[in-house]
Amino acid sequence: MSISEQPREPAGGEPRDVSATPPPPVPPRTRAADGPADDPSEMPPLSPVGRLAATVDRLSREVRAAQAEAEGRALIELAKGILVERLGCGPAQAARQLAELAEQAQLTPLELAVDVINQAARDRMSEVTDAFLAATGTGDDTADDDAGDGGAESAAVRLRAAESGALAADDTQAVADALLEQALRPLGAAAVAIWAAGSDGSLTLAGSAGFSPAEATRWRYVPPDVATVARRGLTERAGQWITSLAETGLPSVGRHQFPEGGRVAVPAGTGGRLHGVLEIAWPVPLAPQPPQVVRQVEALAELCAHTLETYAPPHGAGPQPRILPDAVELMDLADGLHDPALVLVPHLDGAGHLVDFRIQHVNRRFLDPAGRPRAVVGGALLLEAYPMAAGDSELFQRVERVYATGEPFRAQHMSLTALVDQVPLSAVADISISRHGNAVLLIWRIEDEAARLASLLQHAQRLGRIGGFEENVLTGEITWNGQLFDLYGRPPTSIPVPLEELPGHAHPDDAVPIGRFLRTLLHHRRPASAAFRLQRPDGVTRHIRIVAEPVLDTDGRLLVVRGAYQDISAQHWTEVALAATRDQLAHTEQQASERARLTLQLQHAIMPPAQAPLRVPDLQVAVRYRPAETEQLVGGDWYDAVMLPNRLVLLCVGDVAGHGIEAATSMVVLRNALRGLAVTGAGPGQLLSWLNIVAHHLTGAVTATAVCGLYDPARRTLRWARAGHLPPVLVRGPQANPLPLVRGMLLGAVAEAAYEEAEVQLAAEDTLLMYTDGLIERRDRSVEESLAQLLSTVRPAPSTLDQHLDRLLTYSRSDTDDDTCIVGIRVG
Amino acid sequence: MPIAQNPLSVEVTLPREDVALLTVEGYLDVDTATEFQHHLANQLHHGRRHFLLDMSAVPFMDSSGMNIILRVYQEARDLPGSVHIISPAPAVRRILDLTGVSITVPVSQSVEEALALVDAQQATDGAEPDA
Numbered sequence: 001m002s003i004s005e006q007p008r009e010p011a012g013g014e015p016r017d018v019s020a021t022p023p024p025p026v027p028p029r030t031r032a033a034d035g036p037a038d039d040p041s042e043m044p045p046l047s048p049v050g051r052l053a054a055t056v057d058r059l060s061r062e063v064r065a066a067q068a069e070a071e072g073r074a075l076i077e078l079a080k081g082i083l084v085e086r087l088g089c090g091p092a093q094a095a096r097q098l099a100e101l102a103e104q105a106q107l108t109p110l111e112l113a114v115d116v117i118n119q120a121a122r123d124r125m126s127e128v129t130d131a132f133l134a135a136t137g138t139g140d141d142t143a144d145d146d147a148g149d150g151g152a153e154s155a156a157v158r159l160r161a162a163e164s165g166a167l168a169a170d171d172t173q174a175v176a177d178a179l180l181e182q183a184l185r186p187l188g189a190a191a192v193a194i195w196a197a198g199s200d201g202s203l204t205l206a207g208s209a210g211f212s213p214a215e216a217t218r219w220r221y222v223p224p225d226v227a228t229v230a231r232r233g234l235t236e237r238a239g240q241w242i243t244s245l246a247e248t249g250l251p252s253v254g255r256h257q258f259p260e261g262g263r264v265a266v267p268a269g270t271g272g273r274l275h276g277v278l279e280i281a282w283p284v285p286l287a288p289q290p291p292q293v294v295r296q297v298e299a300l301a302e303l304c305a306h307t308l309e310t311y312a313p314p315h316g317a318g319p320q321p322r323i324l325p326d327a328v329e330l331m332d333l334a335d336g337l338h339d340p341a342l343v344l345v346p347h348l349d350g351a352g353h354l355v356d357f358r359i360q361h362v363n364r365r366f367l368d369p370a371g372r373p374r375a376v377v378g379g380a381l382l383l384e385a386y387p388m389a390a391g392d393s394e395l396f397q398r399v400e401r402v403y404a405t406g407e408p409f410r411a412q413h414m415s416l417t418a419l420v421d422q423v424p425l426s427a428v429a430d431i432s433i434s435r436h437g438n439a440v441l442l443i444w445r446i447e448d449e450a451a452r453l454a455s456l457l458q459h460a461q462r463l464g465r466i467g468g469f470e471e472n473v474l475t476g477e478i479t480w481n482g483q484l485f486d487l488y489g490r491p492p493t494s495i496p497v498p499l500e501e502l503p504g505h506a507h508p509d510d511a512v513p514i515g516r517f518l519r520t521l522l523h524h525r526r527p528a529s530a531a532f533r534l535q536r537p538d539g540v541t542r543h544i545r546i547v548a549e550p551v552l553d554t555d556g557r558l559l560v561v562r563g564a565y566q567d568i569s570a571q572h573w574t575e576v577a578l579a580a581t582r583d584q585l586a587h588t589e590q591q592a593s594e595r596a597r598l599t600l601q602l603q604h605a606i607m608p609p610a611q612a613p614l615r616v617p618d619l620q621v622a623v624r625y626r627p628a629e630t631e632q633l634v635g636g637d638w639y640d641a642v643m644l645p646n647r648l649v650l651l652c653v654g655d656v657a658g659h660g661i662e663a664a665t666s667m668v669v670l671r672n673a674l675r676g677l678a679v680t681g682a683g684p685g686q687l688l689s690w691l692n693i694v695a696h697h698l699t700g701a702v703t704a705t706a707v708c709g710l711y712d713p714a715r716r717t718l719r720w721a722r723a724g725h726l727p728p729v730l731v732r733g734p735q736a737n738p739l740p741l742v743r744g745m746l747l748g749a750v751a752e753a754a755y756e757e758a759e760v761q762l763a764a765e766d767t768l769l770m771y772t773d774g775l776i777e778r779r780d781r782s783v784e785e786s787l788a789q790l791l792s793t794v795r796p797a798p799s800t801l802d803q804h805l806d807r808l809l810t811y812s813r814s815d816t817d818d819d820t821c822i823v824g825i826r827v828g
Numbered sequence: 829m830p831i832a833q834n835p836l837s838v839e840v841t842l843p844r845e846d847v848a849l850l851t852v853e854g855y856l857d858v859d860t861a862t863e864f865q866h867h868l869a870n871q872l873h874h875g876r877r878h879f880l881l882d883m884s885a886v887p888f889m890d891s892s893g894m895n896i897i898l899r900v901y902q903e904a905r906d907l908p909g910s911v912h913i914i915s916p917a918p919a920v921r922r923i924l925d926l927t928g929v930s931i932t933v934p935v936s937q938s939v940e941e942a943l944a945l946v947d948a949q950q951a952t953d954g955a956e957p958d959a
Contacts, residue, residue: 657891657895703895703898705927723928724926724927724928724929725926726926741925741926743928743931744928744931745927745928745929745931745932746898746927746928746929749898749901749902749929749932750902750932753928753931753932773891
């Protein structure tokens with residue numbers, strides 16, 4: 001009790017200072033805080049919340065101190081055991097010896113105990129092995145004579161010491177942790193499970209380490225007669241030595257975590273009674289082990305048996321499950337996130353009121369803003385770990401509210417404060433809080449990323465002659481990078497110039513733009529930029545552009561202003577020279593873009609991308625028009641699907657050569673001409689013949705291609721002709737084939753042309769497609785190949801015609817940015 | 829924009845005084861069509877009336893290339909003269925058939941065959957080259 005403690009950290013984290021007696025060493029200040037409180041017992045004059053936080057912090061220290069004391073006692077006992085063995089003395093003598101040695105070494109007894117244990121631990125495994133080999137008569141007696149009674153007793157002492165240490169911990173869980181860290185990791189193992197065997201043949205997971213908490217919870221109980229690795233291990237005296245778990249096909253805890261790894265399950269028994277099984281998992285396949293290792297594992301199993309002997313399996317209704325199912329799922333989720341995440345569960349007081357949240361789990365990405373190791377934060381209460389959460393940031397209130405209402409909360413640039421040895425450290429973070437079942441998921445992204453990018457940025461800044469700055473509006477703290485001092489012509493040791501004093505360093509004529517810049521930035525709190533002439537102390541004038549943005553907290557208050565100065569002196573004169581030219585260019589550009597817009601509007605007006613459906617009995621008609629991606633490439637594609645007075649349906653797609661307003665105009669002429677001509681009731685060959693004359697006599701001698709068909713709904717026939725255009729494609733069942741290439745010259749090339757006609761008889765469910773070559777055109781293949789590809793796309797015909805056309809457009813492998821038309825009919 | 833690895837090469841020889849044989853090599857597409865057109869315009873300017881286009885080394889032709897052929901066809905027809913396409917690759921032949929250009933512009937398998945057609949046309953003297 002009277003021991004001053006400095007417990008060993010099993011995970012090798014930073015030591016927790018737990019003592020109240022010696023003032024803890026003042027931690028190195030990582031920040032040049034303006035007024036740090038050197039006396040840790042006195043808070044800087046903070047708000048009442050700060051005072052409260054300090055109290056909570058002190059209380060939590062006391063709790064930890066008590067825990068550590070218990071651990072420390074166990075360690076002293078352990079060291080005593082070691083001394084008993086080494087010196088061959090009694091326990092009381094060992095205790096005296098420990099105290100004396102500590103005094104001589106000017107160490108606390110605990111520190112000395114740790115030293116003693118460390119020393120012993122260095123050769124622990126070999127000792128265990130040797131001892132057991134000796135005890136079982138297969139090896140030599142290698143123990144020192146100092147030990148008095150030889151190897152057998154040495155082994156017994158060691159086991160007892162380990163056992164006492166293990167029993168000092170409050171549950172088998174601690175034994176599992178200790179086993180894994182101290183004995184099994186050196187053997188390459190990654191996880192351990194200690195199973196308690198029930199009298200009914202069931203197995204209960206009494207403790208585990210190295211498995212995910214969720215996995216351990218899933219495996220907390222294995223009913224009788226379920227063949228698992230552990231179950232097999234229980235029935236065979238020699239245990240199970242498995243090279244690779246995957247090969248056995250046996251289920252076991254952590255199977256997905258270490259699928260190919262080796263497994264060992266050995267029975268844990270004392271005095272002829274089996275109490276359970278020790279199961280060890282390796283991350284990689286396990287080769288056959290030498291007898292020494294086998295003996296070690298058996299010795300460890302026996303150690304487990306001692307702890308299991310006293311293990312009381314939880315009764316059905318008695319103990320509450322250690323982890324709620326909601327939290328388990330959430331922990332798995334948290335582990336999959338790339339941002340630091342905490343799983344919080346409510347912590348109620350005796351009266352059932354919510355007083356705090358327990359940090360049930362922190363994920364791998366978790367980084368404590370105060371830099372504490374994960375293990376310290378995990379398991380703690382939220383207000384204990386982050387007393388300042390109750391402060392201005394209202395983090396705790398947010399969590400409480402999310403828990404109460406289920407309404408998620410997200411915020412950017414929230415300021416988080418953590419208290420590290422009474423020094424409040426703040427970090428800015430993006431926060432997300434959401435409720436899942438009975439648990440709360442808290443995610444934060446500390447803006448440390450920025451720091452990591454900073455060095456990269458610095459290189460870029462040097463190259464671009466960019467000087468970066470950051471100004472804390474609250475503290476007045478200003479940070480400049482080296483480049484900015486250079487731009488100002490000041491030594492890097494000088495004091496940075498605050499933004500507000502900028503006018504004093506600029507040419508008087510530039511006062512107005514600088515004033516506007518500062519007003520936008522600081523008053524309106526919006527990003528701003530300005531160009532001005534910087535007058536340096538050495539008489540040099542530089543043309544500078546400054547850009548800056550405000551960083552606000554969640555309440556919209558200005559926290560920080562950051563930005564950059566860029567030296568544009570060289571650029572400046574070039575720009576002046578360019579300005580005149582640019583004016584001229586802008587005018588031309590404007591004309592061009594207006595022209596393109598006009599063309600597009602024209603096209604849309606004539607041929608809306610989506611058209612009202614045409615109603616024909618027993619026939620679905622669908623059309624698609626996809627304009628070219630670049631406005632300038634507005635093309636001359638057209639489609640038409642219209643019911644004629646003679647009850648035939650005119651179907652047509654066409655393509656005027658070229659792009660732009662001329663092509664679009666010709667398209668309008670041809671499309672309307674065909675509509676008009678079709679009313680005469682002439683056949684498709686004749687229609688195209690006439691249309692050729694129209695095209696030929698259009699000014700500008702356009703050429704165009706088209707395919708034109710007349711569908712007779714009564715007979716289900718399509719009579720069609722083509723003018724230099726790709727023939728329609730008929731999709732019938734699983735087949736998709738182009739119709740034959742009937743003769744037909746493209747439109748407009750010759751004064752008179754004749755067009756061959758063909759007729760195709762359609763059947764129910766047939767689909768017929770007409771399209772322009774924007775759908776298939778590729779530079780690297782022939783029309784044949786492109787067509788074959790297209791046909792393979794349309795082959796598994798989707799259920800509706802609209803889907804069919806959409807799919808064609810989606811999967812078109814065309815590589816030219818051309819406009820595209822499709823007309824499709826399906827006989828229904 | 830232009831595909832530099834496939835520049836168009838056009839070689840011009842004169843089997844007759846008024847007959848230009850243009851041997852084209854490379855992709856005949858939107859990037860190269862203008863160059864091809866310059867060659868043809870040049871020959872028109874020099875008084876050639878018959879144009880034999882050896883397309884055996886043209887693996888690909890798009891609508892721009894085809895429009896050039898149609899344009900020279902229209903100009904030659906008014907002279908009167910003619911345009912002949914000689915041994916096009918299958919992909920080009922397909923385009924010619926697809927667009928119906930081969931209905932109007934005769935396709936020959938060799939320079940000799942094309943020259944024979946030119947001679948036959950000149951024999952009928954000024955008759956329309958195509959029915």
